[in-house]
Amino acid sequence: MFIVSEETAASLITEEAAFEAVEAVFAAMARGDAYNFPVVREAIGHADALYGFKSGFDRAGLSLGLKSGGYWPGNMEKGLTNHQSVVILFDPDTGRPRAMVGGNALTAYRTAAASSVSIRYLARKDARVLGMVGAGHQSAFQMRAAARQRQFEKVVGWNYHPDMLGRLEETARELGLPFEAVDRETLCRQADVIITITSAFEPQLMSDWIRPGTHIACMGTDTKGKMEVEPALLGRATVFTDEVAQSVSIGEAQHATGIGLITERDITEIGKVINGDHAGRAASDEITLFDGTGVGLQDLCVASSIVDLANQAGHSTEVEI
Numbered sequence: 627m628f629i630v631s632e633e634t635a636a637s638l639i640t641e642e643a644a645f646e647a648v649e650a651v652f653a654a655m656a657r658g659d660a661y662n663f664p665v666v667r668e669a670i671g672h673a674d675a676l677y678g679f680k681s682g683f684d685r686a687g688l689s690l691g692l693k694s695g696g697y698w699p700g701n702m703e704k705g706l707t708n709h710q711s712v713v714i715l716f717d718p719d720t721g722r723p724r725a726m727v728g729g730n731a732l733t734a735y736r737t738a739a740a741s742s743v744s745i746r747y748l749a750r751k752d753a754r755v756l757g758m759v760g761a762g763h764q765s766a767f768q769m770r771a772a773a774r775q776r777q778f779e780k781v782v783g784w785n786y787h788p789d790m791l792g793r794l795e796e797t798a799r800e801l802g803l804p805f806e807a808v809d810r811e812t813l814c815r816q817a818d819v820i821i822t823i824t825s826a827f828e829p830q831l832m833s834d835w836i837r838p839g840t841h842i843a844c845m846g847t848d849t850k851g852k853m854e855v856e857p858a859l860l861g862r863a864t865v866f867t868d869e870v871a872q873s874v875s876i877g878e879a880q881h882a883t884g885i886g887l888i889t890e891r892d893i894t895e896i897g898k899v900i901n902g903d904h905a906g907r908a909a910s911d912e913i914t915l916f917d918g919t920g921v922g923l924q925d926l927c928v929a930s931s932i933v934d935l936a937n938q939a940g941h942s943t944e945v946e947i
């Protein structure tokens with residue numbers, strides 16, 4: 627079994643590698659070649675932690691395994707990241723463990739890759755202004771991956787905690803893009819592509835603010851009760867997702883489907899667009915919304931590609947189990 631440390635995984639992962647792996651696995655999911663197993667996530671009654679695992683199998687890419695970990699809110703004081711995870715991969719031919727890979731950096735890259743895939747397939751080609759709502763840990767990864775997809779000329783940003791906006795400004799500078807902190811309505815009036823990546827439980831953006839032609843990737847809502855945009859927006863937009871079952875249960879669409887504004891049939895898996903079975907954006911004034919809920923297969927496919935890279939570079943450790 628190969629061990630790839632968190633440090634090695636973080637040094638080897640790139641936006642391109644994550645994009646390719648996630649694009650391929652979304653396509654495989656939509657063809658019925660890859661599927662996620664039911665997610666387990668529990669409050670363990672210790673250290674205020676939420677622990678769980680996400681698992682699945684990709685028959686096309688031959689990734690089988692699970693990501694296990696969760697959220698330990700007290701970790702920051704111990705100098706550790708609050709989100710902790712590890713990916714374990716198995717050989718699908720024998721069931722033997724193939725690899726264990728640190729999953730913290732991979733999570734950020736695979737999440738950013740999902741919105742990046744949605745931008746490539748759904749945003750207008752002439753999108754020039756990127757709007758960022760959220761300035762936490764994930765936001766920098768989101769901005770870097772998004773910037774690869776269109777010729778953005780400017781980033782506008784808003785965050786519930788204004789003192790965190792420095793992260794967006796710094797990341798934009800690193801990308802050579804001007805950054806402006808704006809209010810939410812201004813952000814919606816200016817941005818052609820909007821990424822929401824917050825832990826909000828209330829709408830941060832109202833439907834009326836969103837202009838025709840906008841692509842919006844809602845990436846923060848990954849749990850029951852969370853919400854980033856007014857549900858009415860999902861009634862106006864053409865809605866895409868990574869996986870419909872998660873979209874309506876723990877994703878942004880849980881609210882719009884819950885009140886009967888849209889149904890599961892109104893939500894298209896992004897893999898269908900990748901496979902050419904759905905046209906994606908049909909008009910330049912259409913609003914497209916990607917509900918990125920985060921599926922276990924994203925973790926497995928990115929981890930699998932990192933194991934290959936680590937083995938090639940001689941950066942993995944082999945142990946007998």
Ligand code: NAD
Nearest residue numbers: 737760761762763764786787824825826845846918919920
């Ligand atoms: P973080 O804790 O570093 O940042 C949280 C962000 O949410 C900050 O911008 C903060 O200002 C904002 N926020 C906090 N409370 C808020 C409130 N009441 N209203 C509005 N905004 C609020 O978290 P992170 O690691 O950047 O993750 C952001 C979100 O993305 C989380 O909800 C996380 O669960 C989710 N996430 C989703 C996926 C996925 O695959 N879809 C993957 C990883 C993380």
